[in-house]
Amino acid sequence: MAEDDQLCEAAAKGEAEKVQSLVASGADVTYFNEDGLTPLMLAAKHGHADVVKSLLDAGAPWNALSPSNLSAGDFAMDSAHQDAFDILLNAGIQAELILGTIARKENKVGDLDGEYLQDRVSFSEDKLMDAESKAVMMAWEKPLMEAHAKAICSRGGHILNIGFGMGLVDTSIQQYGPVTHTIVEAHPEVYDRMRASGWTQKENVKVVFGRWQDVLPQLESYDGIFFDTYGEYYDDLREFHQHLPTLLKPGGIYSFFNGLCGGNAFFHVVYCQLVSLELESLGYTTQLIPLPVKDCLGDEVWKGVKHKYWQLDTYYLPVCESSEDSE
Structure with missing residues (x-):
């Protein structure tokens, strides 16, 4: 000792x-x-x-x-x-x-996503919760989702979003008037709510129900893509990135919800660098744009929420594009 x-x-x-x-x-x-x-x-x-x-x-x-x-x-x-x-x-x-x-x-993918998809979810004005009172999505993310939408819609054209949640990013995407707007959503209750609120009736919107892994054959190629799923692991994000060369058009913009290790500043930096390196190996450059979020996250925000999935003062919004296009 x-x-x-x-x-x-x-x-x-x-x-x-x-x-x-x-x-x-x-x-x-x-x-x-x-x-x-x-x-x-x-x-x-x-x-x-x-x-x-x-x-x-x-x-x-x-x-x-x-x-x-x-x-x-x-x-x-x-x-x-x-x-x-x-x-x-x-x-x-x-x-x-x-x-x-x-x-x-070792194929350690786990089945957390499967468990979530079978759970009941609850909706309120400011949050979407799973059966264990963990937040799937919260209203404080709205400015972040608006920034993500602006990035992926910057080239216009055809837009893909994986994961509807509360519809924050999709509502923002609609403001940019994309030619087509494809939304993939896997949770049956969220999908039913989308239908009830008219998303399946919008002229330029195509809603695809199912896990993104299962509906890939139904997808085309897009000018902007956003990825934000719940109940998946980093390996799922990594797997999705393998499909970017097929899904993202040359000159297109890709972004994802960067909640990686949102409870520890240094671990978050490690994963920001890790995902940037892995995207670089696929031919994409990643710009991380700092957005201050401290003012959005008072203690009252987390009332009734079991897990504070974000505890940092700054959110780094990833904007990814082909390294050829960024030169």
Whole structure:
């Protein structure tokens, strides 16, 4: 125990040689001190990039969280220690790339989406909730949805939206008068509500009922695409991206609801970079536009909601286009 506390102290002071010596003699790099901080967090907090690298190489978990829900990357970011931050960001991206590969190899897709589609949902003026009082969509997202709609409609033409929810983004899309507006919705109650409110009667709207994975053969190619599903995993988003070269016309714009790791600032940065890299490998550039949302998220917003799915002050709106078109 004393050796582990010595490791924390040496990491905080940036004593690289002592850190390496303690690790070699068996000190625990996963140890949390009495303040709930790991050696990696302490090194990151004080900007000791060389110690951060040594600890990561020794197996220190990049994604461990303190009692206040902060990771080593958050400490580096909050203290503006760029070198330490860059090392931790790269470690996070590499780890998630590897884990993603493992998940695909083992086909760990899960069935959360299937459970959601069988659940009852409840509608109110400001939210759509699932059976467990978790928010599917909320009214505070309206300015974000308006911004997404503006982005994907910027080239005009034919628009596709995956996931209707409360209809916020689709209402905004209609304001831009697309030639055609295709909406894919998988939840039967949401679909029934769409029909009752006249969405299936609109002249330029085509509503496709079903999971996007199942209705792909019914889809065409589009000038703008938005993706926002509920109850799916990152692998589902990644799988959808594999279809972009077929679904998105050359010169088209793609965007998605960027709720990735919305409860932790550093993890969110990791996933923003990860998805940008994966889209780049498919031939797309991603611009992340910062939108302040702190003023939209008072405590009253979450009243009756089981899980705060967004807790950050800034939302990064992704605008993706073919790298050839952006040159």
